[in-house]
Amino acid sequence: MNLTPFKSQTIIEPFRIRSVEPIRFTTMEERKSLLKKAGYNPFQLKAKHVLIDLLTDSGTGAMSSDQWSGMMASDESYAGASSFYRFESAVRDIFGFNHVIPTHQGRAAENILFTTIAGKGDVIPNNTHFDTTRAHVEHNGAEARDMVISEGKQPQLIHPFKGNMNLEALQETIRSTGPDRIPVIMLTITNNSGGGQPVSMQNIRSVSEIANVHDIPFFIDACRFAENAWFIKTREEGFADKSPLEIAREIFSYADGCTMSAKKDGMSNIGGFLAINDDRLAQKCRSLTILTEGFPTYGGMAGYDMEAVAKGLYEALDEGYLRYRIRTTSYLGEKLTSAGISIVQPTGGHAVYIDAKEMLPHIHSLQYPAWSLTNALYLLGGIRAVEIGSVMFGLQPDGSEKPAAMELVRLAFPRRVYTQSHVDYLSEVIISTFEQRDKLTGYKVVSAPEVLRHFSAQLEPVE
Numbered sequence: 001m002n003l004t005p006f007k008s009q010t011i012i013e014p015f016r017i018r019s020v021e022p023i024r025f026t027t028m029e030e031r032k033s034l035l036k037k038a039g040y041n042p043f044q045l046k047a048k049h050v051l052i053d054l055l056t057d058s059g060t061g062a063m064s065s066d067q068w069s070g071m072m073a074s075d076e077s078y079a080g081a082s083s084f085y086r087f088e089s090a091v092r093d094i095f096g097f098n099h100v101i102p103t104h105q106g107r108a109a110e111n112i113l114f115t116t117i118a119g120k121g122d123v124i125p126n127n128t129h130f131d132t133t134r135a136h137v138e139h140n141g142a143e144a145r146d147m148v149i150s151e152g153k154q155p156q157l158i159h160p161f162k163g164n165m166n167l168e169a170l171q172e173t174i175r176s177t178g179p180d181r182i183p184v185i186m187l188t189i190t191n192n193s194g195g196g197q198p199v200s201m202q203n204i205r206s207v208s209e210i211a212n213v214h215d216i217p218f219f220i221d222a223c224r225f226a227e228n229a230w231f232i233k234t235r236e237e238g239f240a241d242k243s244p245l246e247i248a249r250e251i252f253s254y255a256d257g258c259t260m261s262a263k264k265d266g267m268s269n270i271g272g273f274l275a276i277n278d279d280r281l282a283q284k285c286r287s288l289t290i291l292t293e294g295f296p297t298y299g300g301m302a303g304y305d306m307e308a309v310a311k312g313l314y315e316a317l318d319e320g321y322l323r324y325r326i327r328t329t330s331y332l333g334e335k336l337t338s339a340g341i342s343i344v345q346p347t348g349g350h351a352v353y354i355d356a357k358e359m360l361p362h363i364h365s366l367q368y369p370a371w372s373l374t375n376a377l378y379l380l381g382g383i384r385a386v387e388i389g390s391v392m393f394g395l396q397p398d399g400s401e402k403p404a405a406m407e408l409v410r411l412a413f414p415r416r417v418y419t420q421s422h423v424d425y426l427s428e429v430i431i432s433t434f435e436q437r438d439k440l441t442g443y444k445v446v447s448a449p450e451v452l453r454h455f456s457a458q459l460e461p462v463e
């Protein structure tokens, strides 16, 4: 027999399932009353009333049998546990930094770093600060300055690395602020707040060179480093034959440290770390870790959490996994685009972002079109997404309201949780909503707290 090898058109899930969790079906009538009871706020829904939950990709993934077996064999000693050394050696092997400080999640690493290095009058440049990063910078009296390239701010524009830092803006900031007032330059990979868009190796190298010339430490917000490595492999010249692990090692070789949420590409439900080369800075950060997290060989984690992360970091770099992962978002993106629905282009690593302003021009920004679409997806199909628009960003410190720059609905994919048929169903629900878009109405806020109102605000449809 001399069979011709066949090339599969379908990128299959690179796992089989041997532990399942039922998802619960509800009727549209039930969802109507559940949503009303939740104050028309999906954050207030019980998870058991959601069929497909795309609220976030943070800590919501499925762990592998290998991770679970590592957890069973964990060492829960207070000091010097073997689980810590396995965790530390995985982080050192992939990221290459000398000092590894475990934390309970990413924002704890940010708290320790910025409390130690940032102060009043300082400026921290970043492509786009994630909201917790910005909050920690500002909490310490420093200014969080975003400087993503202009292509990164245009939703429809196609560009392979829309997360890149604007190098001229960076140099201008260093010139006008003075390097002494810039304790660190950060780069977020992938750029979560900018649509999960990647940063190129060329851009990482250039930021590193600029930081070196001015003797400013360069840190990476590494939450989705494996997804970013995959985009470099598939989009940047010269990387097609390198493994994601080799690419990740090169990325971090240009940096002086990183902050990490293991709830993303750590493939775990909790955890994080701060990794640093500088001995003195590491010592200061360890002292604060003891105060706010725990002893430096467990930080904020149990031994079994550290085991899960030690294995998860390698699993996130597996080529079969990354091919499936990135295909999930582009597959949904293609289905929506061919139905005429506008999304942020190109689809990023962990999520698809629907442009609700474009879809619902009859709803004014201050009647929250993206909120309206989010609720319609729940009513019609039991899907939970998240509004990234004027409910989240519109409320000003003086109590007035200003429309957000964009009205987006984010569909974030938990890792290794949903299959292609879930995504097919999802696209049917979204397309059906799109076809009935004229029936969607705006919302008004009935009551809300003054800060971070989107989590707990009560709303009502406007008739």
Ligand SMILES: *Cc1c(COP(=O)(O)O)cnc(C)c1O
Residues within 6 Å of the ligand: 058, 105, 106, 107, 108, 130, 132, 133, 188, 192, 221, 223, 260, 261, 262, 263, 264, 271, 272
């Ligand atoms: C999630 C996230 C963080 C914060 O991590 P937590 O584990 O949620 O505290 C920081 N930066 C980016 C880019 C993130 O996506």
